[in-house]
Amino acid sequence: MLKKLSDYEQHLLAMAGSGIPLTAEQLLSVRTHIAFFQHERLVHELVMILFALLTVGSFLFLVACPDFAVLILAVLFLGLLVPYIRHYYGLENGVQRLYDLYDRLEQIDRQ
Secondary structure (H helix, E strand, C coil): HHHHHHHHHHHHHHHHHCCCCCCCHHHHHHHHHHHHHHHHHHHHHHHHHHHHHHHHHHHHHHHHHHCCHHHHHHHHHHHHHHHHHHHHHHHHHHHHHHHHHHHHHHHHHCC
């Protein structure tokens, strides 16, 4: 998904760099793409929150019932949480950059 986001951002940068105003249909298409990326970001945020809660819960359970199996579970959850945070961070920043590009495209349209 980060590759798609990056490719679309490059596409919008090229459109903004051309200085040619977009039609209403093209601006609607950009908004639709941004909405898809927002939805993806929301899904990953919810999954990340779930893994964060499971990670904290497993560490709390480890404190309450020290067992090697619980330690392995806690470490596995932590190992999955770190990539989820990294991926969500990329999605969040990418969507923010798309917002800025959309604003630039609208400014071209107003000139």
